[in-house]
Amino acid sequence: MGLDPTVRRLFETARGHHRAGDLSRAEALYREVLAAQPDHADALHMLGLAALQAGRFPTARAHLASSIALAPRLAEAHNHLGLTLQALRQPDAAEAAFRQALALKRRFAPAWLNLGNLMALTSRPAEAAEAYRHALAVEPRNAAAHANFAKLLAASGKPADAEAHYRAALRSAPDAAIHTALAALLHRDGRPAEAVEHYRQASALAPRSATAAMNLAIGLRDAGRAREAAHAAATAHTLAPGDPAVRSLLADCLMVLEPTGDDTTLAAYLTRALAEGWARPQLLAPAALGLLRADPDPKGLFALEGVAEPDAALADWLRRDTALPGPLTMLLFVVLGAAVIADRATERFLSALRRSALRLCATGATVGTLGLGLLCGLADQAWLTEYAWAETDAEAAELAALEQRTAAARAGGGGPAPEWLAVLASYRGLGALPDAGALLDLSWPAALARCLTRQIAEPAQEAVLQAGLPRLTVIRDATSESVRAQYEANPYPRWTGSVLDLPSAGVHAVLRGALPGLVLDGDGPPAPEILVAGCGTGQHPIETARRFANSRVLAVDLSLASLGYAARKTREAGIATITYAQADIVELGALERRFDVIEAMGVLHHLEDPERGWRALSGLLRPGGFMKLGLYSAAARAPIARARAQIASGGYGRSPAEIRRFRRDMPALLDPEAVANLLASPDFYSISGCRDLLFHACEHPFTLPRIARALDALDLRFLGFELPAAVGPQGAARRDLAAWDAFERDHPDAFRAMYQFWVRAVGA
Ligand SMILES: C[S@@+](CC[C@H](N)C(=O)[O-])C[C@H]1O[C@@H](n2cnc3c(N)ncnc32)[C@H](O)[C@@H]1O
Numbered sequence: 098m099g100l101d102p103t104v105r106r107l108f109e110t111a112r113g114h115h116r117a118g119d120l121s122r123a124e125a126l127y128r129e130v131l132a133a134q135p136d137h138a139d140a141l142h143m144l145g146l147a148a149l150q151a152g153r154f155p156t157a158r159a160h161l162a163s164s165i166a167l168a169p170r171l172a173e174a175h176n177h178l179g180l181t182l183q184a185l186r187q188p189d190a191a192e193a194a195f196r197q198a199l200a201l202k203r204r205f206a207p208a209w210l211n212l213g214n215l216m217a218l219t220s221r222p223a224e225a226a227e228a229y230r231h232a233l234a235v236e237p238r239n240a241a242a243h244a245n246f247a248k249l250l251a252a253s254g255k256p257a258d259a260e261a262h263y264r265a266a267l268r269s270a271p272d273a274a275i276h277t278a279l280a281a282l283l284h285r286d287g288r289p290a291e292a293v294e295h296y297r298q299a300s301a302l303a304p305r306s307a308t309a310a311m312n313l314a315i316g317l318r319d320a321g322r323a324r325e326a327a328h329a330a331a332t333a334h335t336l337a338p339g340d341p342a343v344r345s346l347l348a349d350c351l352m353v354l355e356p357t358g359d360d361t362t363l364a365a366y367l368t369r370a371l372a373e374g375w376a377r378p379q380l381l382a383p384a385a386l387g388l389l390r391a392d393p394d395p396k397g398l399f400a401l402e403g404v405a406e407p408d409a410a411l412a413d414w415l416r417r418d419t420a421l422p423g424p425l426t427m428l429l430f431v432v433l434g435a436a437v438i439a440d441r442a443t444e445r446f447l448s449a450l451r452r453s454a455l456r457l458c459a460t461g462a463t464v465g466t467l468g469l470g471l472l473c474g475l476a477d478q479a480w481l482t483e484y485a486w487a488e489t490d491a492e493a494a495e496l497a498a499l500e501q502r503t504a505a506a507r508a509g510g511g512g513p514a515p516e517w518l519a520v521l522a523s524y525r526g527l528g529a530l531p532d533a534g535a536l537l538d539l540s541w542p543a544a545l546a547r548c549l550t551r552q553i554a555e556p557a558q559e560a561v562l563q564a565g566l567p568r569l570t571v572i573r574d575a576t577s578e579s580v581r582a583q584y585e586a587n588p589y590p591r592w593t594g595s596v597l598d599l600p601s602a603g604v605h606a607v608l609r610g611a612l613p614g615l616v617l618d619g620d621g622p623p624a625p626e627i628l629v630a631g632c633g634t635g636q637h638p639i640e641t642a643r644r645f646a647n648s649r650v651l652a653v654d655l656s657l658a659s660l661g662y663a664a665r666k667t668r669e670a671g672i673a674t675i676t677y678a679q680a681d682i683v684e685l686g687a688l689e690r691r692f693d694v695i696e697a698m699g700v701l702h703h704l705e706d707p708e709r710g711w712r713a714l715s716g717l718l719r720p721g722g723f724m725k726l727g728l729y730s731a732a733a734r735a736p737i738a739r740a741r742a743q744i745a746s747g748g749y750g751r752s753p754a755e756i757r758r759f760r761r762d763m764p765a766l767l768d769p770e771a772v773a774n775l776l777a778s779p780d781f782y783s784i785s786g787c788r789d790l791l792f793h794a795c796e797h798p799f800t801l802p803r804i805a806r807a808l809d810a811l812d813l814r815f816l817g818f819e820l821p822a823a824v825g826p827q828g829a830a831r832r833d834l835a836a837w838d839a840f841e842r843d844h845p846d847a848f849r850a851m852y853q854f855w856v857r858a859v860g861a
Contacts, residue, residue, distance in 0.1 A: 108127075145178075161177055161181060195211050213232060284315075292319075296316040314329035327347065331347060349376065372595075415462055433478040434473075455499065469515055480526065483753065585656050604694060606621075626649055626719075628650075632659075635666040639675070641696055642672055651690065664677050686712075693723070701728060730798060733849045737791065
């Protein structure tokens, strides 16, 4: 080794640059050293290390080998050669190099650590544990050794030991990744409150990390701290505004907010979530209503509820002319237009406002921009319910007068006042007005223009789209025909809002996410073909198309009206991967296409012979394909069945007028339990929902033994229910329908949202 002082100085300078992270200058100087002294083993070692750090592994290997040839007892060079060989995917050679380093220098913590990591990576946990113990014996405060040992222990089912080592690692060096790992361990261990503290510290150490903020939000949500969870998710959204997973999480957190009306930040996020379709608006609406009802502002709309002189109070509100509403008013307007408000008291309040608005309109009340926004919001909400609210005779008379005045104004060429149209729109769809299309050619304030689009332009677009839809099968079954007629008149579900990108994944990843614990290797089909049978109005197939990456979806339904609605919403969302067609499931067996995934949610129980339809669908499944079903549970539907029987004895028809009559009479007609049950169902609050819920043309609920028999007959294997992990039998019993049947006997309400489950062809 050279003693030349110039070479030594050069080498020291190179090391300085190396330590400072300037690899290229360091390498240049190491080369100068080697030019002066080709057998400089340290320079070769350092040049090898620099190449390893820069990811140039073959070069690193060559330099390190040369260095070792010159100085075979250089333990550090063997250690670095081990890392290089590991990066070159030569685990055996890497292990030999680490062991050689340790043979030369027994108390060499980095080599023990590297050996431990390699053993852990190559599934030799006992040797890994031994290596980590050696590393820690030499350096008891080595944070990486503690952390990696903890990871190994956690994976080996020793959470308590893992926790101790994570904590030791954190005592040595606070680190975001280690806090996160410890938090995840505590979270899995059912200790969300403790997990939160570590997620919080991870987030504080990595304040620019959206993932850290998301983890914190998930921990807080699971610890039942909804408001803080929503704020953490909002931070993640600020850091990664375009990330669909963050949006979805934020929407999930917003859904479970406790009502307080003073959090304008969350009100603003909820408004965006509703307006931009971050989640189903129906799921976000209760939180929005909670915030609005808790609004302490005496100028808020709900302050008008129950006032002594509602007309005068509303007249004040209507006069408001602010162009820029506050966050809670924005939320109010958006939620009124986005989702049916499923709350009887609010329905009463809104229909009372509608009555006052009609009276005020007749007296020529002044309506400012904000006032018109409210009238249009009421119209949107009433339209969404399909005018389910009760009307008095006095209202009917005042409405007729307003219709006449509107017709006269149009005939006179002056055009009706915007507020007249808004009030009319809150009682009847404007599409029914004579020559309604002509209204679209006039210029209107923005809120009313949106209302006209919704009530006149969009239904017209749907009619055009309907006419162009292919028909894949005949419809000759009598039940299919009456079910079709029902959904032609009342497409269901009625939904609004735009649809943003949701997180998407391959078939197996989606299944693993939906059914934790399900073991499926690989990704599944790279471009899955999917059938959505009974697709309704598009919400279901759009979500499916978004959920499965790179998929192509065929979506069929009996009802052209539903399909027209679906096709319009799909076009609006810019989705080109869904094809819609009219078809009867009963006849679909003749289809030649085959599918990797078939979904039929809320459909088969409406067939006269559900098992026949199920057989037709399972015949379209590719080998190894998956099927998702949603079937009514007889136990969960028992109160509805009782209500249906009471309704039948009351002689109610199925028309909208009859459904309105039933809704009015319902509290006196049904027993209190049935009343409470219906009021808790969002379906009760719209005509199509009520018809689907209580007045259906055909409904055959299932039991779990019946499902088990069908699976046997169809050679399908039960994979699991989409239910929260804590609900129902645990472990292997989660895939046992008999265990679930026993569970349902004790919890008859468990499948209130249907039996939603996945199956797969036997043999796959
Ligand atoms: C309750 S909706 C569910 C819609 C959708 N799956 C969802 O989850 O939003 C039931 C739908 O199934 C359709 N349907 C019922 N029987 C059918 C049949 N025999 N063939 C095709 N579609 C059918 C109805 O027309 C209706 O649109």
